[in-house]
Amino acid sequence: MNELLEVTNLTKSFQLHAGLFAQADQRVYALGGVDLTLRTGETYGLVGESGSGKTTLARTLVQLEAHERGTIRYLSSDGSAWEVRRGDRRNLERYRQEVRYVFQDPSSSLDPRMTVGDLLTIGARQRTRGKDRAGLVARAREGLDHVGLRASDWDRRPSEFSGGQRQRIALARALVTRPRLLICDEVVSALDVSVRGQILELLLDLKNRFGLSMVFIAHDLDVVAYMADRVGVLYGGRMMEEAPSRLLVEKPLHPYTKLLFDSAPGAGIRSRETSAQKLTPTRALTGCPFAPRCPLVIDRCRTEIPLPRAVGPQSGRLVACHRVEAE
Amino acid sequence: MNSLWRRLFRRPLAWGSLVVLVILYLAMSLCEFLAPYDPNHLFEGHSDLPPNLIWYSPQEGLGPQVQTVALVNGVTREYVRVRGEYTPVKFFVPTDPVKLWGVIPLPFHLFGTDYGRDPAGKAQPVFVMGTDNLGRDVFSRILYGSRISLTIGFVGVFISLGLALIFGGLAGYYGGIWDWIIMRLCEFIILIPGLYLILFLRSILSDHMDTGQSYMLITVILSFVGWPGTARMIRGMVHAVKRQDFVSNAQLESMPSLVILFRHIVPQMSSILILSVTLGVPGFILGETALSYLGLGIVDPAVSWGSMINRDATSVSNLLSFPWLFAPGIFLVIVTLAFNFLGELLRDWADPNWKETA
Numbered sequence: 001m002n003e004l005l006e007v008t009n010l011t012k013s014f015q016l017h018a019g020l021f022a023q024a025d026q027r028v029y030a031l032g033g034v035d036l037t038l039r040t041g042e043t044y045g046l047v048g049e050s051g052s053g054k055t056t057l058a059r060t061l062v063q064l065e066a067h068e069r070g071t072i073r074y075l076s077s078d079g080s081a082w083e084v085r086r087g088d089r090r091n092l093e094r095y096r097q098e099v100r101y102v103f104q105d106p107s108s109s110l111d112p113r114m115t116v117g118d119l120l121t122i123g124a125r126q127r128t129r130g131k132d133r134a135g136l137v138a139r140a141r142e143g144l145d146h147v148g149l150r151a152s153d154w155d156r157r158p159s160e161f162s163g164g165q166r167q168r169i170a171l172a173r174a175l176v177t178r179p180r181l182l183i184c185d186e187v188v189s190a191l192d193v194s195v196r197g198q199i200l201e202l203l204l205d206l207k208n209r210f211g212l213s214m215v216f217i218a219h220d221l222d223v224v225a226y227m228a229d230r231v232g233v234l235y236g237g238r239m240m241e242e243a244p245s246r247l248l249v250e251k252p253l254h255p256y257t258k259l260l261f262d263s264a265p266g267a268g269i270r271s272r273e274t275s276a277q278k279l280t281p282t283r284a285l286t287g288c289p290f291a292p293r294c295p296l297v298i299d300r301c302r303t304e305i306p307l308p309r310a311v312g313p314q315s316g317r318l319v320a321c322h323r324v325e326a327e
Numbered sequence: 328m329n330s331l332w333r334r335l336f337r338r339p340l341a342w343g344s345l346v347v348l349v350i351l352y353l354a355m356s357l358c359e360f361l362a363p364y365d366p367n368h369l370f371e372g373h374s375d376l377p378p379n380l381i382w383y384s385p386q387e388g389l390g391p392q393v394q395t396v397a398l399v400n401g402v403t404r405e406y407v408r409v410r411g412e413y414t415p416v417k418f419f420v421p422t423d424p425v426k427l428w429g430v431i432p433l434p435f436h437l438f439g440t441d442y443g444r445d446p447a448g449k450a451q452p453v454f455v456m457g458t459d460n461l462g463r464d465v466f467s468r469i470l471y472g473s474r475i476s477l478t479i480g481f482v483g484v485f486i487s488l489g490l491a492l493i494f495g496g497l498a499g500y501y502g503g504i505w506d507w508i509i510m511r512l513c514e515f516i517i518l519i520p521g522l523y524l525i526l527f528l529r530s531i532l533s534d535h536m537d538t539g540q541s542y543m544l545i546t547v548i549l550s551f552v553g554w555p556g557t558a559r560m561i562r563g564m565v566h567a568v569k570r571q572d573f574v575s576n577a578q579l580e581s582m583p584s585l586v587i588l589f590r591h592i593v594p595q596m597s598s599i600l601i602l603s604v605t606l607g608v609p610g611f612i613l614g615e616t617a618l619s620y621l622g623l624g625i626v627d628p629a630v631s632w633g634s635m636i637n638r639d640a641t642s643v644s645n646l647l648s649f650p651w652l653f654a655p656g657i658f659l660v661i662v663t664l665a666f667n668f669l670g671e672l673l674r675d676w677a678d679p680n681w682k683e684t685a
Contacts, residue, residue, distance in 0.1 A: 123580030
């Protein structure tokens, strides 16, 4: 078995209103049954508009949010596979060391009152109950070096760094536990365009050096295509299309993927439907979530949820659309 | 830490406040040595005497000394100075035996006169800040009174802020049923009219109590009434902070909840905590003053600044005729201001976004 992470039918919804007067049936369906497999050493890209469920998916993967239905199976470093659940504390703790989540905005994911040294070591210090302090510090300093920061930065606070450097600190922090999988949730979105490239290169470098697998999330298709081996396109909490990134860039099949490419700046407006209408699915879907915006919509799209089907010979390409013909 | 010192020296007000507070607290701890007299010693014929320390006279020349006075009107307490009779103030004079902190016997006080040990019986006692209507030395009483007034703030703030941090923090972090229980408890305590609660507790508990006990009691009562408001504020802030990414990040690193609460969340509120300490200390001093004013605080023979203000400085006629009796009030103002200036510095220091300005 080569699958590091195997996600099946992952479902998550949020209550729209909280409190005494909340209507119980008012829910936001953030994830409506997502399937995803991540092979060891692979980078899996996730794209989609705001509200498509990318971040919810990523947060569910590390169990910051508990999923409602579905399973997440993880192949651990010792060869045993287990199911990731909130209640399973011992395994979850180990899972979270091997699978690290990198937040979008480093200025909020790093405690502004701690020094870099503290930020890197405090988590591990708690876990080891203060044992092997020297080894930990050495590892953290090494991590600082790997992400291209100086040893003298150890005693400085996050506010003294630029955005790109802060994201480097966040990466160094993730590396301290020697992870096998990094979940990067829009790690370059909060950064200056000029710094973006550097951080992406750093991620590739770290991936090669440590043999990391990666789930890379962005709303920018080009960035994802550059980073990822395979890309999944999310819309309305469902996987619309999944394909090797080269294939996806060359020939997007799903109407939504086409729309994403077309609405990228510089692409020119080719499609009639370009405005990013915000979709807030407050009812369980009865059809394709993209149907209201789809230029190719037919009646069947509104009544029957399209399931991902393999399209094309051995391409590993999955498309969830009634209108895309199986070739 | 270095930057704290640097900032300290750049701010004369904060620097001066620190010096003032250090001096006052040193004086407090050494009050047996510094105070020339026992706080309850009654000097007959010296009631309501104005400060009598002078620095020059033709006879004695330059130096601290006291001019003899004679009472001319026992009703209005009018004194006249006696020409040519001066008593020099000496340092390290042996007077009534006292023990430093009740343990170390002191052979002498820092300063004093030969009053009582002078064979001619002419020597006069020295009153740096005058005397009250019973003829007790105000300066000595202020020094002894600071033992209560300067510590009650710290003890009180420590207790009430500790309670507020624990309860507010837990309510904010865990939420749910704990939040509900703790907040209802807070509201219940806030609902009780504070002053009546204090009066009630004090009056059922105060029958046969010595100074130490009633002092502790007052502190505990004041903190017990004071914590719910702060706890609510802290709960709200914890609520806001716990949704930040760095808290999620810490949760992902499997940190125990208490570590997250006290290492990540509470430090975000440090500026407000420092502020509540520095504002709380004078608040407790004033609270003790208020209780003493109602006759439920420190009572004679024990002495605190509050009880002195209550006893001597609460009527206009007293203040007009004997203005030196307001000296403990001035000390109170100085201490309050000093804590505030110092707190301001600490708050800026704790603020991660604060930039040093030249």
